[in-house]
Amino acid sequence: MAAGSVREDAGTAARILDVAEELVQVRGFNGFSYADVSAQVGITKAALHYHFAGKADLGLALISRYADRFASELAKLDAGHATPAARLAGYTGLYLHVVRRQRMCLCGMLAAEYQTLPDPMREAVTSFFDANESWLEKVLEEGRQEGTLHFPRTPRDTARVVIACLEGAMLVARPYGDPDRFQTMATSLLAGLTRE
Amino acid sequence: MAAGSVREDAGTAARILDVAEELVQVRGFNGFSYADVSAQVGITKAALHYHFAGKADLGLALISRYADRFASELAKLDAGHATPAARLAGYTGLYLHVVRRQRMCLCGMLAAEYQTLPDPMREAVTSFFDANESWLEKVLEEGRQEGTLHFPRTPRDTARVVIACLEGAMLVARPYGDPDRFQTMATSLLAGLTRE
DNA sequence: GTCTATAACGAGATAGAC
DNA sequence: GTCTATCTCGTTATAGAC
Numbered sequence: 001m002a003a004g005s006v007r008e009d010a011g012t013a014a015r016i017l018d019v020a021e022e023l024v025q026v027r028g029f030n031g032f033s034y035a036d037v038s039a040q041v042g043i044t045k046a047a048l049h050y051h052f053a054g055k056a057d058l059g060l061a062l063i064s065r066y067a068d069r070f071a072s073e074l075a076k077l078d079a080g081h082a083t084p085a086a087r088l089a090g091y092t093g094l095y096l097h098v099v100r101r102q103r104m105c106l107c108g109m110l111a112a113e114y115q116t117l118p119d120p121m122r123e124a125v126t127s128f129f130d131a132n133e134s135w136l137e138k139v140l141e142e143g144r145q146e147g148t149l150h151f152p153r154t155p156r157d158t159a160r161v162v163i164a165c166l167e168g169a170m171l172v173a174r175p176y177g178d179p180d181r182f183q184t185m186a187t188s189l190l191a192g193l194t195r196e
Numbered sequence: 197m198a199a200g201s202v203r204e205d206a207g208t209a210a211r212i213l214d215v216a217e218e219l220v221q222v223r224g225f226n227g228f229s230y231a232d233v234s235a236q237v238g239i240t241k242a243a244l245h246y247h248f249a250g251k252a253d254l255g256l257a258l259i260s261r262y263a264d265r266f267a268s269e270l271a272k273l274d275a276g277h278a279t280p281a282a283r284l285a286g287y288t289g290l291y292l293h294v295v296r297r298q299r300m301c302l303c304g305m306l307a308a309e310y311q312t313l314p315d316p317m318r319e320a321v322t323s324f325f326d327a328n329e330s331w332l333e334k335v336l337e338e339g340r341q342e343g344t345l346h347f348p349r350t351p352r353d354t355a356r357v358v359i360a361c362l363e364g365a366m367l368v369a370r371p372y373g374d375p376d377r378f379q380t381m382a383t384s385l386l387a388g389l390t391r392e
Numbered sequence: 393g394t395c396t397a398t399a400a401c402g403a404g405a406t407a408g409a410c
Numbered sequence: 411g412t413c414t415a416t417c418t419c420g421t422t423a424t425a426g427a428c
Contacts, residue, residue, distance in 0.1 A: 030226040031312045033403060047412045049405065104308060112300060112308040114370050116227045126371045153384050160377070161384050168364020174310050175322045181356070188349050188357050192388060229421060243394045245423065
C-alpha cells in the first residue's frame with residue numbers, strides 16, 4: 001500500500017472496527033467508550049479520533065461494514081444453495097454464528113438503543129432491516145411458488161416475522177448465555193415454514 | 197401516612213420509579229442518568245440518592261416492580277378469561293400496550309444490555325423471563341389438552357418461542373415507530389398457534 | 393426528605409509535537 | 411499516523427446544612 005494510496009491505513013481502521021464491533025454487540029453503543037477501544041487496539045484515544053472523528057462516525061462505519069458483510073453473506077447463500085428452504089436455513093445459520101460468539105446482532109442491539117442514536121446511525125439501522133426483509137421476502141416468495149415453503153400471510157409480513165423471531169431469540173437467549181436456547185427456537189421457526 | 201409509618205415517602209419513590217422506568221424502556225439502562233430522573237421528578241440528584249442509594253439499587257427496584265406488575269396482570273388474565281386462546285391473546289395485548297406507549301419491554305431492553313448489568317439486576321431479569329415462560333407453558337399445555345391450541349414442540353419450548361417472537365417484534369418495530377408493525381407480527385404468531 | 397456544594401472519576405474531543 | 415497533554419462536560423456519589 002505505497003504510492004498513490006489515498007486511503008488512510010486500512011489495517012488500523014479495520015482493527016478499530018473489529019474491536020468496536022464486538023464492544024457494541026456485547027455492551028451496546030452506550031456501554032463502551034473510546035478508552036475501551038483504544039486500550040484493546042493498542043493506540044491512544046487521540047489516534048482513534050484520527051480514524052473516526054467522533055463516536056457517531058465510528059458507529060455509522062460500524063453499521064455500514066456490518067450491513068455490507070451481511071449482504072455479501074446473503075449473496076453467497078443465493079449462489080450456493082439451490083432451494084429456498086436451504087437458503088432460509090443458511091440465513092438462520094448466520095444468526096447462530098453471532099450467538100455462538102456470545103454476541104447480539106449489531107443492529108438488534110442498536111434497535112434497542114435506537115432513541116439515543118444520532119440520525120445517520122438510525123437510517124443505517126433501518127436500512128439493514130429493510131435489506132434483510134427484501135431478501136427474505138424473495139426467498140419466501142420463491143419457496144411458496146415451488147410449493148416447498150408454506151405460510152398464511154404475505155411474503156413481506158412473513159419476512160418481518162422471521163426477522164423478529166430470530167432477533168428476539170438472540171435477545172432472550174443472551175441472559176442465559178446458551179446457544180442451544182437460540183438454536184431450539186430457530187429450529188421451531190423453520191419447522192413452521194417447511195411443513196405447515 | 198402519619199404515625200407508625202416505617203416506610204420512606206412512597207409517593208416520591210413511586211414517582212422516581214415511574215420516571216426511571218420510562219427512561220430505561222426508551223433509552224436503556226446505560227442511556228439515562230440520575231440527572232435525567234431528578235430533572236423530570238423535580239428533586240435534586242442528592243434527594244434521589246436518599247431513595248435509591250445507587251443506580252444499581254434503582255435498577256433492581258425497577259425490575260422488581262415491573263415483574264410484580266406483570267405477574268398481577270397474568271393473574272388477572274387467569275381470572276378473567278376462560279379459554280387458553282383468550283389468555284394468550286391477552287398476553288400479547290400486554291406487549292401491545294407497551295409498544296403503543298413507544299417503549300420497549302423493560303426486561304427486553306435489559307436483556308440487550310445484560311453484559312453491563314450488576315449481578316442482582318441480572319438475576320432479576322432472568323427471573324422475569326422464567327416467570328413468563330412458566331405462565332405461558334401452563335396456558336399452552338391446557339390449550340393442547342383442550343384441543344384449541346396446536347404446536348409441534350413441547351409447551352416449554354413453544355413458550356420460549358412465543359416470548360422470543362414478541363420481544364423481537366417489539367425490538368424490530370422500534371426503529372419504525374409503528375405499533376401496527378408489531379401488531380401484524382403478533383397476529384401472525386397467534387394464528388400459527390390457534391389453527392395449525 | 394430535600395437541599396447546596398463538591399468530590400472523584402470517566403466521557404468525548406482537540407491542540408500541537410513528533 | 412500516533413503521541414502527550416489538556417479541556418470541558420457529564421456522571422455517580424457523598425458530606426453536611428436545613
